[in-house]
Amino acid sequence: MSILALANLSIAWRKFLAKRLTLTLGAGILLLFFLIAVGAPVIAPYDPILQNGDVRLQAPSLLHPFGTDNFGRDILSRVIWGARIDLQIAIIGVLFPFVIGTTVGTFAGFFGGIADTLIMRLVDIILAFPFLVLMLSIIAILGPGLSSFYIAMALVGWVSYARLIRAQMLVLKNSDYAVAAVSLGFSRPRIMFRHLLPNAIAGSIVFSMSDAVLVLLGGAAVSYLGLGVQPPVAEWGVMVAEGQSFITTAWWITLFPGLSIVCLAFGFSMVGDGLGEMLGMHE
Amino acid sequence: AGVLTIGRREDSTTFDPIKSAQNVDNWVFSNVFDVLIRVDRTGTKLEPGLAESWTISDDGLIYTFKIRDAKFSDGSPITAADAAFSLLRIRDNEGSLWSDSYKIVDTAEATDDKTLVVKLKTPSAPFLSTLALPNVSVLSKKALEEAGEEAFAELPTAASGAFTVKEWRRGDRVILEKNPNFWQADRVKLDGVEWISVPDDNTRMLNVQAGQLDTAIFVPFSRVEELKKDPNLTVHSDTSTREDHLLINHEHGALGNKDVRQALDMAIDKKAIVDTVTFGIGEVANSYVPKGSLYHYADNYQYPYDPEKAKAMLAEAGASDLMLDYVVNAGNEVDEQIAVLLQQQLQKAGVTVNLQKVDPSQSWDMLVAGDYDISVMYWTNDILDPDQKTTFVLGHDTNMNYMTRYKNDKIKNLVAAARLELDPKKREDMYIEVQTTAKNDVHWIDLYYSPYINISRKNIENFYQNPLGRFFLEDTVKN
Amino acid sequence: MSAPVLSVRNLKVDVHLDSGVRSLIDGISLDLGKGEILGLVGESGSGKSLFCRALVRLLPSSLMKVESGSIKLEGRELTEISDPEMLQVRGGEIGMIFQNPSSHLDPVMKIGGQIAEGIRYHQGLNARDARAAAIEIMTQVGFSDPVSQYDSYPHEFSGGMRQRAMIGVALSCNPKILIADEPTTALDVTIQAQILRLLMEIRDQRGLSIIVITHDLGIVAQTCDRIAVMRRGKLMEEGPKRTILSRPQNPYTINLVNSHPSMPDTTAPTQTAAAKLANPVKPLLEIDDLHVRFPAGGGILRGSTAKTISAVSGVSLQIMPAETVGIVGESGSGKSTLARAVLGLTPISSGHVTFDGTDIAQQKHAGLTKLRREAAMVFQDPYNALNPRLTIGQMLAEVLKVQGKFAARDIPTRIDELLDLVGLERDFANRKPKSMSGGQCQRAGIARALAVDPKLIIADECVAALDVTIQAQIIDLFRDLARKMNLTLIFIAHDLAIVRNLCERVVVMYRGEVVEEGRSEELFARPKHPYTAALIAAIPDIDPDKPLVTGANTGPAGPIKSVKRIP
Amino acid sequence: MHRYKFVLTRPLQFLPVLFGISVITFILVRLIPGDPARNLLGTRATPTAIANIRAQYGLDQPMWLQYFYFLKNLANGEMGKSILYKIDVLKLIATRIEPTTALVIASVILSIAIAVPMAAIAARNEGRAPDHAIRILSTFGIGFPPFWIGLMLMMLFSLELGLLPVSGYGSTIGEKLVHLILPSLTVALSLSTVLTRSLRAAMIESLKSDVATAARARGMPERIVFWRHVVPNSLVPTINLLAVNIGWLIGGTVVVESVFAVPGMGQLLVRAIFSRDYMVVQGVAMVFAGATVLVNFLADIITVAVDPRVRL
Ligand SMILES: Nc1ncnc2c1ncn2[C@@H]1O[C@H](COP(=O)(O)OP(=O)(O)OP(=O)(O)O)[C@@H](O)[C@H]1O
Numbered sequence A: 001m002s003i004l005a006l007a008n009l010s011i012a013w014r015k016f017l018a019k020r021l022t023l024t025l026g027a028g029i030l031l032l033f034f035l036i037a038v039g040a041p042v043i044a045p046y047d048p049i050l051q052n053g054d055v056r057l058q059a060p061s062l063l064h065p066f067g068t069d070n071f072g073r074d075i076l077s078r079v080i081w082g083a084r085i086d087l088q089i090a091i092i093g094v095l096f097p098f099v100i101g102t103t104v105g106t107f108a109g110f111f112g113g114i115a116d117t118l119i120m121r122l123v124d125i126i127l128a129f130p131f132l133v134l135m136l137s138i139i140a141i142l143g144p145g146l147s148s149f150y151i152a153m154a155l156v157g158w159v160s161y162a163r164l165i166r167a168q169m170l171v172l173k174n175s176d177y178a179v180a181a182v183s184l185g186f187s188r189p190r191i192m193f194r195h196l197l198p199n200a201i202a203g204s205i206v207f208s209m210s211d212a213v214l215v216l217l218g219g220a221a222v223s224y225l226g227l228g229v230q231p232p233v234a235e236w237g238v239m240v241a242e243g244q245s246f247i248t249t250a251w252w253i254t255l256f257p258g259l260s261i262v263c264l265a266f267g268f269s270m271v272g273d274g275l276g277e278m279l280g281m282h283e
Numbered sequence B: 001a002g003v004l005t006i007g008r009r010e011d012s013t014t015f016d017p018i019k020s021a022q023n024v025d026n027w028v029f030s031n032v033f034d035v036l037i038r039v040d041r042t043g044t045k046l047e048p049g050l051a052e053s054w055t056i057s058d059d060g061l062i063y064t065f066k067i068r069d070a071k072f073s074d075g076s077p078i079t080a081a082d083a084a085f086s087l088l089r090i091r092d093n094e095g096s097l098w099s100d101s102y103k104i105v106d107t108a109e110a111t112d113d114k115t116l117v118v119k120l121k122t123p124s125a126p127f128l129s130t131l132a133l134p135n136v137s138v139l140s141k142k143a144l145e146e147a148g149e150e151a152f153a154e155l156p157t158a159a160s161g162a163f164t165v166k167e168w169r170r171g172d173r174v175i176l177e178k179n180p181n182f183w184q185a186d187r188v189k190l191d192g193v194e195w196i197s198v199p200d201d202n203t204r205m206l207n208v209q210a211g212q213l214d215t216a217i218f219v220p221f222s223r224v225e226e227l228k229k230d231p232n233l234t235v236h237s238d239t240s241t242r243e244d245h246l247l248i249n250h251e252h253g254a255l256g257n258k259d260v261r262q263a264l265d266m267a268i269d270k271k272a273i274v275d276t277v278t279f280g281i282g283e284v285a286n287s288y289v290p291k292g293s294l295y296h297y298a299d300n301y302q303y304p305y306d307p308e309k310a311k312a313m314l315a316e317a318g319a320s321d322l323m324l325d326y327v328v329n330a331g332n333e334v335d336e337q338i339a340v341l342l343q344q345q346l347q348k349a350g351v352t353v354n355l356q357k358v359d360p361s362q363s364w365d366m367l368v369a370g371d372y373d374i375s376v377m378y379w380t381n382d383i384l385d386p387d388q389k390t391t392f393v394l395g396h397d398t399n400m401n402y403m404t405r406y407k408n409d410k411i412k413n414l415v416a417a418a419r420l421e422l423d424p425k426k427r428e429d430m431y432i433e434v435q436t437t438a439k440n441d442v443h444w445i446d447l448y449y450s451p452y453i454n455i456s457r458k459n460i461e462n463f464y465q466n467p468l469g470r471f472f473l474e475d476t477v478k479n
Numbered sequence C: 001m002s003a004p005v006l007s008v009r010n011l012k013v014d015v016h017l018d019s020g021v022r023s024l025i026d027g028i029s030l031d032l033g034k035g036e037i038l039g040l041v042g043e044s045g046s047g048k049s050l051f052c053r054a055l056v057r058l059l060p061s062s063l064m065k066v067e068s069g070s071i072k073l074e075g076r077e078l079t080e081i082s083d084p085e086m087l088q089v090r091g092g093e094i095g096m097i098f099q100n101p102s103s104h105l106d107p108v109m110k111i112g113g114q115i116a117e118g119i120r121y122h123q124g125l126n127a128r129d130a131r132a133a134a135i136e137i138m139t140q141v142g143f144s145d146p147v148s149q150y151d152s153y154p155h156e157f158s159g160g161m162r163q164r165a166m167i168g169v170a171l172s173c174n175p176k177i178l179i180a181d182e183p184t185t186a187l188d189v190t191i192q193a194q195i196l197r198l199l200m201e202i203r204d205q206r207g208l209s210i211i212v213i214t215h216d217l218g219i220v221a222q223t224c225d226r227i228a229v230m231r232r233g234k235l236m237e238e239g240p241k242r243t244i245l246s247r248p249q250n251p252y253t254i255n256l257v258n259s260h261p262s263m264p265d266t267t268a269p270t271q272t273a274a275a276k277l278a279n280p281v282k283p284l285l286e287i288d289d290l291h292v293r294f295p296a297g298g299g300i301l302r303g304s305t306a307k308t309i310s311a312v313s314g315v316s317l318q319i320m321p322a323e324t325v326g327i328v329g330e331s332g333s334g335k336s337t338l339a340r341a342v343l344g345l346t347p348i349s350s351g352h353v354t355f356d357g358t359d360i361a362q363q364k365h366a367g368l369t370k371l372r373r374e375a376a377m378v379f380q381d382p383y384n385a386l387n388p389r390l391t392i393g394q395m396l397a398e399v400l401k402v403q404g405k406f407a408a409r410d411i412p413t414r415i416d417e418l419l420d421l422v423g424l425e426r427d428f429a430n431r432k433p434k435s436m437s438g439g440q441c442q443r444a445g446i447a448r449a450l451a452v453d454p455k456l457i458i459a460d461e462c463v464a465a466l467d468v469t470i471q472a473q474i475i476d477l478f479r480d481l482a483r484k485m486n487l488t489l490i491f492i493a494h495d496l497a498i499v500r501n502l503c504e505r506v507v508v509m510y511r512g513e514v515v516e517e518g519r520s521e522e523l524f525a526r527p528k529h530p531y532t533a534a535l536i537a538a539i540p541d542i543d544p545d546k547p548l549v550t551g552a553n554t555g556p557a558g559p560i561k562s563v564k565r566i567p
Numbered sequence D: 001m002h003r004y005k006f007v008l009t010r011p012l013q014f015l016p017v018l019f020g021i022s023v024i025t026f027i028l029v030r031l032i033p034g035d036p037a038r039n040l041l042g043t044r045a046t047p048t049a050i051a052n053i054r055a056q057y058g059l060d061q062p063m064w065l066q067y068f069y070f071l072k073n074l075a076n077g078e079m080g081k082s083i084l085y086k087i088d089v090l091k092l093i094a095t096r097i098e099p100t101t102a103l104v105i106a107s108v109i110l111s112i113a114i115a116v117p118m119a120a121i122a123a124r125n126e127g128r129a130p131d132h133a134i135r136i137l138s139t140f141g142i143g144f145p146p147f148w149i150g151l152m153l154m155m156l157f158s159l160e161l162g163l164l165p166v167s168g169y170g171s172t173i174g175e176k177l178v179h180l181i182l183p184s185l186t187v188a189l190s191l192s193t194v195l196t197r198s199l200r201a202a203m204i205e206s207l208k209s210d211v212a213t214a215a216r217a218r219g220m221p222e223r224i225v226f227w228r229h230v231v232p233n234s235l236v237p238t239i240n241l242l243a244v245n246i247g248w249l250i251g252g253t254v255v256v257e258s259v260f261a262v263p264g265m266g267q268l269l270v271r272a273i274f275s276r277d278y279m280v281v282q283g284v285a286m287v288f289a290g291a292t293v294l295v296n297f298l299a300d301i302i303t304v305a306v307d308p309r310v311r312l
């Protein structure tokens, strides 16, 4: 490749950056967290679960940039390892609801009728159901742990996607190109999945990014009530919750994991905004 | 003078003493209802309450109480009939949570207004102690029947204690007012008391720091050091009967082996737990009978912390790759911290621990079902006598020795005998034997004792509770 | 011409994009005399709207800038005044009427309120006086019951009434100049005629100066005094209406004038039709007493208290093979519904549709399969009818694959053929609808219809959104195709001029019924039904000497009586 | 009015939802491991005492029979008796319903009061510094958990400045209002971020809409264009977002109630769940669900009132 081509490429890239600043910035943040998560064993200065009675509750210092907790564990290392769990929570916690909700919403919106009515009533019920009762009971029934949390999230979370997609489907299935597809003798699955779904899904993709934030917070809320990730695993929500008894004496225990949640959330919402701009949601 | 405000975690659930077994309720009952016999401030002696004096027949079956001249808050006299009614009610009432504890009572009769005669089915050394329980407080038969049980439980119309219930704002606070008809009314300095529910620990402390509450109870260990520095506050540390211990399921594989249990005991650094979890406030426990309680054996054996030896013992017992399921109570900060700590300590002895955090109700189920290997629980005494706890923990009773499934017939017989032994000296010896045997068997692992920690503003004096938890608000002064 | 009210000199507007600066208005100079109506014509994207917005500093994007030039309003230089002063100019001096009243009227504010708003702001009247003044204006623009209509919301009115309201809003500030940006494109001919007449009346009453933007030369011919022709941001030609229409100088203008469909057509397609009629055959499509009803209340815009809406009621038609039939009628008369019902895209309430001998209601499966393989539809809105995520090539390939008439190997060649057929370059196969102009999309839509290799094509208002030059191209294309491939064509439109040009037979629909049907030249020459007559009379002719006739001239929004009233 | 016909018919659609919720809560709470009787008895529970309590509350009956009684009670307007508090569930809820309702309403009002100006500033400065600042700020609002925000507010306003009470609820209206400021601010800080985002997007769209252009073209100053045309046209999607979020909001008060010691239903619910007080969990869930349904209904009415085009 010639120098000229490279220069052109970099100009194009810069233009893309300027245009998609939000998206790029958001994706950059997410990528950073991803790298941190992947590189945790290398980056983290200490073992995240190793307790050290000699350095309990130490304020941030050169040795421990984020300080230590009441077991003398290094907060920085825990925050770094926490990225693994929290990214996983955000991704899996969104993926399942997304897939389930999208599928259900597509069918309900496209076919309508009794199935649609039943599904929408179910959606109403879940929406009206106190989230906490549902969450706590599902976790209690399934036993504690991340997988229960995912299942609970999926059982509750699909509703939003189903609603979004269904609403889009109702509009799109009467659109001219859907009618055109019918008039051309296309099969229903083809119309649903090849023609309508790709056009209906943009809103859900954008929403999934803010949903990721909500899932992270849901995790934190469940942790506050004591049913989060099992100790001694480092997870930001749990760290924040555990640190609450030290808020007045050792602020660093809550602040750094809290800030990490904020940054990750910020990354996700930037990507969401960026995708929205790109997919022409706000126009 | 003045109204004392006390911040606590949860609000009361009822004012019918027989229908609750929770400290939140009992501690308020003690302010509102008086008992025949009280436990003193040190928690080691009984002292007269509404019963001025009492005699016990030689066979230990018949108790005769002389009821003091006292009035309910509505002005009616407190009679032996009321006392008999209350005692029989806790035994017979359908809604009573305590009937099992009073099944030993055969009859209770008021022979006259001031004389109550109670006949037991069998002799019982701890019986007098059980009369000090707030749940068996003396209620006014007339008031209760006039108001109806439910209404009375909402807002008692007659109080026998230092205060009457003026208002109960559910979920928020219980408002008590001085009872002018209380027999020790001149002892009471406060005009009233408000028990206010502030669930969040930080918020509760902040309320006292900001001067919006006079006192707060349940101070987290982690906050003590800092609160002591606040010039406006006094931090109180009152001896309690609380003991935290590690339950072991004796029915699970290697855990049935005494050597393995002893190894586990040696693998645990209790001092480190005291330092980390209680911030040095607690004290390493050496017996299931808490320090300062009746018949506590101070010289009981204490396993040394020796992870190497523990490892060797485990290997010898063929349990070198021991894997244990540890049920942790979610939402309990202290429990979770102990779990994290123990996990690492046991690791050093080659024991792998899986933490299973579940909510407290569920952990009960798992413990009862034997669905666990180890788990940390705690116990506080309701009565002064060690019999209650001993029976539950070692009496081979219906609860499988507090879910440990520990079996030792010698202990079983000893516990039963001690209950009947009326001679204090002999009883003490028996309890020492129980304590040493249990320790040797490692029925569970004693971890630490911890005090009640409360804070109050500097203008509050004489705010304290006895080891059984009773707050002596009749002595409290608000300046 | 008296001293111009508005005088624009050498106006330049640029847009500053990442990719560089593009000139959108390139040195335009124009004068507008007092009481004059100036017609601004030109193809889509030529900068007509932009020019007018530049006058009042309302450019649609922050990336655009007026680079140079002067705009003098009665001697005052508008490019130099401050923003607050400009607020007074907008509305107060220059009023705007927009193309699409549905989107420019505030849907959540009462019509009267929107008119009164400008009055209160510009004339400082109190609420009561403003209301009175607004009612006065509403009367002027032809509201029949302004006092009660004052409190109605835009959605409660028909398109024509909304456009009147829009004019009322513009008049409310009592401007000296009125700019009407394509004021009638969304309306059908009869309403269009009423609105144009209204504009002229207002000019006469108030002595306003008006700029009318349009792409329809007929409108210009009927209403304007002077014409300015724009193309690609430049002024092509400008002058008195008659001069431009009769002796256009610029080649673009010549093309524009020549492609106007109302020009007498010498190559009438009648011979072929006559030839076909000589040997009668079985009809390809037979519609017998067709009814389509919709549950009421579903239509948000037309909600009524009736239980159902009869969109099509009792239509019977026979279409012969290779025939070209036009269906005309005002908006909402049921044309699209009829088309959709015929193709089985909307459930039929009663009646029969027989396609090539198969009753599609009775033999549903067989009928629909046959229909889907042999009939195709071209949709009204070129953008919406194409899946935005597929390239034209992918779209055509999919149709060909599903129809299965070609081997997979031959599909690429066939796509090229189809693109050639509709006059698109072959590399359009790789483009998505977003990057194409309306006309190009329309061609792609036609290519898709042809990909089915149909016997019957139903084209639903497929040229309404396009400008005349492209319209003409597409009409030619259809004519060609009909001839070459022996197609049967049903052509739906509300533009009668086009239908007259293209179709052998015309069907006139009114409120769901067929009110008249006949051979084109006959029907246009001697309409039997008064509604047909009104429709024909309302076509703005490019000949300025054929005056514009508002529908039956029954005053504002006068309804035209149907012969048979529908209940 | 015809447009409001749904006001009469819509409530019928609530019934299946409420019925569904009753079934699900009923089954769900009973599936959670744990025993209300043991909870009540605490550490000293003996099997006989447990059996005794289970019998008293009918927990020893087969599940379907329990549900039948539950429905029968419900038909009589009763919801059973709390195991923990020993009183009628409805009576219990009645004592707790006011603080939660007040908290939710105050939070909603406060979040709107925060969200509207924030969104307005952001939308009118789209792509410029204030817009970015507000978007970053609003991410902080959701990133930090309410108990953290709540505590910070308390330390600032109560401990340092001594302006507001730390926690609690009060008994007079004035006291209650003062007590509600901090908790509702805490909820509002997170809720308003969601609203701000949605409102900002809607406003940006509206600002570029033909309606705004038309208003500008008739010489309306930007202020009038914004408040009279852009804002009303941006409200509907936000109202619906709020309605959808109301369930979450009501649930979200749980944490805030316990942080600020507000004696509301959230606290009641948590305590009931943890002590397996089935009847109370059922009752509160039904009330929450009813409230959610009601709010959505209100949102429908508001939507119809705000946007004359909408019919339901
Ligand atoms: N927001 C915008 N950003 C960039 N370019 C624009 C924008 N709006 C319009 N343009 C460009 O400005 C040019 C002139 O547009 P304008 O709207 O004036 O056309 P027009 O003559 O009114 O066309 P039409 O008949 O389709 O309304 C077009 O090339 C168009 O692509």
Ligand SMILES: Nc1ncnc2c1ncn2[C@@H]1O[C@H](COP(=O)(O)OP(=O)(O)OP(=O)(O)O)[C@@H](O)[C@H]1O
Residues within 6 Å of the ligand: C294, C295, C298, C299, C302, C309, C310, C311, C329, C330, C331, C332, C333, C334, C335, C336, C337, C338, C494
């Ligand atoms: N899905 C539907 N539900 C309810 N009413 C409908 C529906 N589709 C069409 N209508 C109504 O049926 C009538 C005929 O509509 P149709 O679209 O066929 O008119 P059209 O002649 O094609 O008008 P246009 O020229 O505006 O395209 C109208 O009153 C319309 O409101």
Ligand SMILES: [Mg+2]
Residues within 6 Å of the ligand: C048, C049, C050, C181
């Ligand atoms: Mg234009």
Ligand SMILES: [Mg+2]
Residues within 6 Å of the ligand: C335, C336, C337, C380, C460, C461
């Ligand atoms: Mg149509």
